[in-house]
Amino acid sequence: MGMNVSLVVMAAGVGSRFGGTKQLAAVGPDGEAFLDFAIGDAVAAGVEKVVLVVRTDIADDVERHMSTRSHQVEIAYVCQDIHGPGRDKPWGTGQAVLVAAPEIDGPFVVCNADDYYGRSTYQKVIAAAAEMAPDRVLLAGFRLDRTLPEVGEVSRGICSVEGSEVVALVETHGIGRREDGSITGSDPAGVLAPASVASMNFWAFPTRIFDDLEAGFTRFLAEHGDEAKAEYLLPTVIADLRKAGDLTVGVVPTDEAWVGVTNPDDLEVARRRIAEMRAS
Numbered sequence: 001m002g003m004n005v006s007l008v009v010m011a012a013g014v015g016s017r018f019g020g021t022k023q024l025a026a027v028g029p030d031g032e033a034f035l036d037f038a039i040g041d042a043v044a045a046g047v048e049k050v051v052l053v054v055r056t057d058i059a060d061d062v063e064r065h066m067s068t069r070s071h072q073v074e075i076a077y078v079c080q081d082i083h084g085p086g087r088d089k090p091w092g093t094g095q096a097v098l099v100a101a102p103e104i105d106g107p108f109v110v111c112n113a114d115d116y117y118g119r120s121t122y123q124k125v126i127a128a129a130a131e132m133a134p135d136r137v138l139l140a141g142f143r144l145d146r147t148l149p150e151v152g153e154v155s156r157g158i159c160s161v162e163g164s165e166v167v168a169l170v171e172t173h174g175i176g177r178r179e180d181g182s183i184t185g186s187d188p189a190g191v192l193a194p195a196s197v198a199s200m201n202f203w204a205f206p207t208r209i210f211d212d213l214e215a216g217f218t219r220f221l222a223e224h225g226d227e228a229k230a231e232y233l234l235p236t237v238i239a240d241l242r243k244a245g246d247l248t249v250g251v252v253p254t255d256e257a258w259v260g261v262t263n264p265d266d267l268e269v270a271r272r273r274i275a276e277m278r279a280s
Contacts, residue, residue: 003106005129005204006049007042009035010096011062011113012080023058023113024065025261027270028278032069034260035113037274039071042109044119045126049074051103052113053096055081076103084217085225091217092231093201098213107132110203110234116274117202118256125252129204133248137209137238139166140202141251145194147258148177150269154262157199157235158185158192159251166242166249169199169235197251199235200258212241 011023024033032040039050050071054062056079066075083099084091097110107129111117117140125140132138139159147156153176160168174186183192216237224230241247259273260266 003130004048005046005126006051006104006106006108007039007047008051008053008097008100008104008108008110009038009113010053010093010110010201011035011058012053012055012090012096013112013114023054024061025114025267027116027259027261027267027274029275033065033113034116036069036071037116038111038113038122039069039073039075041117041119041122042126043071043073045122046130047073047109047122047126049076049103051076051078051100051108053078053080053100055079055090078103085221087228089229089231093234094213094220094232094237095217097205097234098210098217101210101214104207104210107204107206110201110205112201112260114260115200115202116259116270116277117200118254118258118277121202121254121256124254125202125204128250128252132204132206134206134208135247136206137241137247137249138204138252139199139249141166141197141253142200142256142258143194144175144192144196144198145183146256147198147200148175148183149260149262149266152176152262153186157201159197159199161197161251164250166197166251169239169249171235197253201234203234203238204252209247212246213237216240 078099153174155173157169158172159166172185220232259270261270
């Protein structure tokens, strides 16, 4: 039997294009937010502790919302913005995970608070995380064509995979479906295979990652600390550690479709798709 796995939910982002607290937008039939599905699906997969990384200005709202739900799990709150130098924009996903360190004592899974990843994704990744080597990181690998919105363009981390190993991850922007049915990206430009492995920021980490994140964030602040919009991002940190030979990155494939919201107009679509997925 492997170790207990915790869940870290990154809920401190500022939804600039969404307006309001996107983290708490109701997408389920009983007023569930994305993070309620994340917690419920993680608990069903065996997680016994959840850490919600929030911002000071939404912490009360998030705690109030959680008090209305009956999640059978220990929940801890960490405010990302009281760590590191103060500025309006959060320091990025790498720092969001770093601030959860005091609450975590074993392997853990990380996800975004405003994405729906599907029940089986949690089951597969959490089971794999419980048996993970201490110098290994795991990434849930989605099929690219199952992560695209019905309209508009998105950015995705496109992975090159050999066997079960991620050997490269390229952040690709302007990805969308074209009229001829193909999927293309604009930066870097090119046609993308529908079955390409896409990262949706759903990771499993060993506790040693906190030391790596702390050292990396110190370097990042020395180089970019005076830039108002620079972000310390998980994929970049992991890619650097992989290149340096400090850890390996494995992919855990999932057949689930991803659902998310960028703009308020996306909510109706998200509600419909989540209802369909949870009924099946």
